[in-house]
Amino acid sequence: MNSGNRVSVKQHNRKVILDLFRKSEILSVSELTEETKISKPTVQKVIDFFEAKGILIHEGKGDSTSDGGKRPNLYKYTPDFGCMISLHVGPDFIYAAIANMKADIIHSHHFDIGKMGIAKVLDELARIVHEFQKHEAIVTAGLVSINVALPGIVDPKKGILVFTPHYANWGNDIRFGDELHKRIDIDVPVYMDCTNRFQAVAEKYKGAAIGCDNFIILDAMGEGVGSGVIVNGTVRHGSQNFSGEVGHMILDPNNGAECICGGKGCFEAMVSLKRIKTLVAEGKQRFPDSLIFSVQNREKEQEQEQEKEYYMLSRIFSAAESGDDLALEIFNDICQWFAVGINNIIMVNDPELVVLQGIFNTGGEFFLNCLRKKINKISFPNINRKVEIALSGFGLERGVLGGACYGKQRFFDDPAVYSD
Numbered sequence: 001m002n003s004g005n006r007v008s009v010k011q012h013n014r015k016v017i018l019d020l021f022r023k024s025e026i027l028s029v030s031e032l033t034e035e036t037k038i039s040k041p042t043v044q045k046v047i048d049f050f051e052a053k054g055i056l057i058h059e060g061k062g063d064s065t066s067d068g069g070k071r072p073n074l075y076k077y078t079p080d081f082g083c084m085i086s087l088h089v090g091p092d093f094i095y096a097a098i099a100n101m102k103a104d105i106i107h108s109h110h111f112d113i114g115k116m117g118i119a120k121v122l123d124e125l126a127r128i129v130h131e132f133q134k135h136e137a138i139v140t141a142g143l144v145s146i147n148v149a150l151p152g153i154v155d156p157k158k159g160i161l162v163f164t165p166h167y168a169n170w171g172n173d174i175r176f177g178d179e180l181h182k183r184i185d186i187d188v189p190v191y192m193d194c195t196n197r198f199q200a201v202a203e204k205y206k207g208a209a210i211g212c213d214n215f216i217i218l219d220a221m222g223e224g225v226g227s228g229v230i231v232n233g234t235v236r237h238g239s240q241n242f243s244g245e246v247g248h249m250i251l252d253p254n255n256g257a258e259c260i261c262g263g264k265g266c267f268e269a270m271v272s273l274k275r276i277k278t279l280v281a282e283g284k285q286r287f288p289d290s291l292i293f294s295v296q297n298r299e300k301e302q303e304q305e306q307e308k309e310y311y312m313l314s315r316i317f318s319a320a321e322s323g324d325d326l327a328l329e330i331f332n333d334i335c336q337w338f339a340v341g342i343n344n345i346i347m348v349n350d351p352e353l354v355v356l357q358g359i360f361n362t363g364g365e366f367f368l369n370c371l372r373k374k375i376n377k378i379s380f381p382n383i384n385r386k387v388e389i390a391l392s393g394f395g396l397e398r399g400v401l402g403g404a405c406y407g408k409q410r411f412f413d414d415p416a417v418y419s420d
């Protein structure tokens with residue numbers, strides 16, 4: 001065996017053992033030897049290696065063996081050996097978080113930024129990073145990576161934000177990675193991608209898609225529908241990083257609503273809050289007594305001014321659930337367009353699971369059941385398509401959470417972690 005192979009076997013053993021620690025709570029040398037067939041002295045050396053790096057810690061002693069042997073030393077993985085900063089640039093906000101190496105969020109902050117220019121947003125991100133660096137967790141553990149979720153089309157390999165419809169005045173092909181690095185001047189990797197892709201990664205490691213290797217997330221905001229596609233466990237980007245840009249898939253070219261992209265009948269235009277508001281306004285004459293317009297509800301709406309768009313939807317959903325005619329009409333219309341959109345996505349990608357994120361999740365099981373029925377009727381009604389539709393349990397933190405999950409994965413995929 002040449003020295004190159006020896007190195008790779010050593011690194012391989014280290015990776016196998018660390019992977020087991022990352023999946024388990026507490027392990028002993030004997031348990032690891034039994035599981036991996038790697039000799040006890042080698043297992044102990046690997047544990048010592050990661051203990052010195054602060055990735056594994058000694059966790060007391062286990063019970064003695066039945067034949068009265070010595071009590072074994074127990075070890076466990078600790079996520080506190082490093083921290084990551086995740087930054088999510090949304091349509092009018094920045095959501096920033098510090099996460100540990102289990103991708104658990106330990107500190108976060110939401111900043112309203114309105115429609116800032118690109119230079120100001122980059123300055124603001126750098127300011128947040130510098131501020132977060134003073135946080136106790138980062139001072140103690142150090143910074144491992146910065147993970148940036150961006151709206152629009154992103155080339156993650158080149159660190160370029162190709163275009164974002166939410167900030168059309170930013171222009172095209174922004175060297176986002178370089179510009180941020182210049183401003184933060186910290187020697188850690190900066191990973192960036194389209195928010196929806198990170199949000200898919202969040203579902204894979206911490207959400208509704210754990211254990212699933214072929215799935216899609218569909219995220220719907222007040223204006224904007226996007227998706228993240230996971231194929232064989234990895235995020236799909238496509239040849240030009242357009243993969244997942246389903247919001248502008250045309251569903252109704254003839255009578256559809258106008259879209260911010262300049263097209264007509266795009267998926268996101270058909271389920272936008274703007275269109276729903278129009279449907280509500282149009283229905284008012286025909287159904288003046290609809291629960292949607294009840295005084296009590298209007299008062300509630302004022303109370304919840306800040307979450308108005310979420311509230312308008314939950315009002316429609318709950319009125320529909322009570323059998324209100326106008327609410328049911330609008331609910332069925334929206335479900336139908338979602339069903340058509342989701343069905344098209346299923347037929348192109350053939351996933352095991354579709355996870356819905358965003359504001360429509362306020363409809364809960366009622367929305368989900370209606371969608372399932374409609375989707376089953378649209379294509380191949382005679383075949384039992386086994387695709388599951390599920391609601392995400394995440395709120396707006398899903399962008400930074402996904403960034404943290406991605407950053408963590410990149411860290412453990414790096415051969416340097418297993419090298420001397």
Ligand SMILES: [Zn+2]
Pocket residue numbers: 247248259260261262263264266269
């Ligand atoms: Zn469009």
